[in-house]
Amino acid sequence: MARKKIVAGIDIGGTNTAFGLVDREGNILAEDRIKTFHYKEAEVYVAALYEKIMVTKQKLGQEVELLGFGIGAPMGNINKGTIEYPANLPWKGITPLAELFRRHTDLPIVVTNDANAAAVGEMVYGGARDMKNFVVITLGTGLGSGFVVNGKLMYGHGGFAGELGHTAIRPGPSNRACDCGKRGCLETYVSATGLKRTLLKVMADSIEPSDLRKYSFDQLDAEMIHDAAKNGDILAKRAFEHTGKMLGFKLADVVAHTDPEAIFLFGGLAKANELIFKPAKEHMEENLLYIYKGKVKLLPSELDTRNAAVLGASSLIWNLKES
Amino acid sequence: MARKKIVAGIDIGGTNTAFGLVDREGNILAEDRIKTFHYKEAEVYVAALYEKIMVTKQKLGQEVELLGFGIGAPMGNINKGTIEYPANLPWKGITPLAELFRRHTDLPIVVTNDANAAAVGEMVYGGARDMKNFVVITLGTGLGSGFVVNGKLMYGHGGFAGELGHTAIRPGPSNRACDCGKRGCLETYVSATGLKRTLLKVMADSIEPSDLRKYSFDQLDAEMIHDAAKNGDILAKRAFEHTGKMLGFKLADVVAHTDPEAIFLFGGLAKANELIFKPAKEHMEENLLYIYKGKVKLLPSELDTRNAAVLGASSLIWNLKES
Secondary structure (H helix, E strand, C coil): CCCEEEEEEEEECCCEEEEEEECCCCCEEEEEEEEHHHCCCHHHHHHHHHHHHHHHHHCCCCCEEEEEEEEECCCEECCCCEEECCCCCCCCCEECHHHHHHCCCCCCEEEECHHHHHHHHHHHCCCCCCCCCEEEEEECCCEEEEEEECCEECCCCCCCCCCHHHCECCCCCCCCECCCCCECEHHHCCCHHHHHHHHHHHHHHCCCCCHHHHCCCCCCCHHHHHHHHHCCCHHHHHHHHHHHHHHHHHHHHHHHHHCCCEEEEECHHHHHCHHHHHHHHHHHHHHCCHHHCCCCEEEECCCCHHHHHHHHHHHHHHHHHHC | CCCEEEEEEEEECCCEEEEEEECCCCCEEEEEEEEHHHCCCHHHHHHHHHHHHHHHHHHCCCCEEEEEEEEECCCEECCCCEEECCCCCCCCCEECHHHHHHCCCCCCEEEECHHHHHHHHHHHCCCCCCCCCEEEEEECCCEEEEEEECCEECCCCCCCCCCHHHCECCCCCCCCECCCCCECEHHHCCCHHHHHHHHHHHHHHCCCCCHHHHCCCCCCCHHHHHHHHHCCCHHHHHHHHHHHHHHHHHHHHHHHHHCCCEEEEECHHHHHCHHHHHHHHHHHHHHCCHHHCCCCEEEECCCCHHHHHHHHHHHHHHHHHHC
16 A cells, blocks of 8 residues: 655744644644744754654654655745744844754755745645635735736745735824834734724713723733624724725735735634624725726635644645645 | 748827837838828728738738737726726717727737736836736826736726726825826826826916926927936926826836836836936835835836837737737
């Protein structure tokens, strides 16, 4: 009997590096993790990670064949196999991640950022299985995005296509400051943090009472605002409305760039369902050029959220084999 | 001796339809035109155009082999070979242009809009010959754009990718009205018409004297403003500065979407050289996310402007043969 083909999907975060051994159908046959921040040296980190993956693979026995390593990492550059100037990882500057892996293996290694991995994951295992042109937007602490064009991930000349979180809502210096050093970036409005910032603005501008007025900025999180909105809190609902509106406004621009079949929303904020989808859809349609109106689907990601990052990373290898 | 391979490049405009018979090096061996607006019926128009092209080809003798018809047209849809709801053509609704051509020939027919044709032209004959990821922005009465991603034209799911002219400068209803029915579209700022509108705004806001104050909106054109700016007119210079600034602001968004190697400016306004390139470059850099800064070239198109539309259209067939 032929051995079952599997790939390693690796999700590198500032705290943990999670990985899974995944079959073509998206079943995670085994998984484990190591602590990213324990390793000050990227070389030592990669050696430890590779070792742990091999040990985990051995537990699956001889019936599996490993095809490659797909890696999602902050500021992962798919052209070069590097991680470049990440904000939250122990290794500063440029880390040649693929090269460090190649000291241990001859199998294919694909490195990209988590939003690109999510986009390929949606194509390999999720709701974009029959699509050639679509966008995935990841809503977490920040906002990431991955574009598939003509059936392939769009990575651009420098390997960094799809940084929608840092497109701008409007020109000028009077806008919200962003972690990246710019002002008015989309993710200062549309992300878990952006939602909090908007709630504070709504509180400042309105006089209605709200339980949320009891909490400081530091105490608040997106889930509390989500719960309040579900329970009818008018300020929380207004904050979601404005967040969706800003998202919809920029999605119309995304459509004017790439004319996708669908835009998928992925991650924490996307779970707020109609609270975010309704205003986003409305304001996208309102701002679309007439030739696009009513034609672009706005959908929730179909990747299992618990394992989405590992699945997305693993899909990079299937995609490599099949394209 | 093998016959010389040529393609027909066709540029459909509201007044004239120009065409040329073009070799692989971009030499136009013969050219002619018919009056678009003479033909109320698209079927009759295509028959007349095909006939005229064949007559022109016969004059080149037996030593040429025609490989196909590349057509640039307003609202040309590359997926379907149609022209859809054009503003300035005699045929309303959806015209099945490729299908009408196929009644006369079995050769390949590619239909797209003039900005996509310009992008392919830049790749086949112009400054993007070695590039896989770039953008061409056409600056005329309006603003068009064509994107090449992974070495292929990006046409999107519906065939209408790259409508940058209708991305928005800022959200909200208090922005400049656009012909498309929306407000705040980029082309209401960055185009020949946008430049005129901005000049009027500058005149309204300032007190400096200017020869241009003698002319009505209807009398003004982009060339007059260009000439005035070259001669030191402060208001004309300010209008260019603002136009370049708005362009640069949105180019930073284009980079965050697609991370191109270069952005080419094509058409009338691009001939204003530093008057438009300098503020556009400055404001693009100012608004770029740090990972892109200093990496994206802003260049003038290298297509011969007199024949650029015909060359761009003809390049669609070479591109089809070679990709």
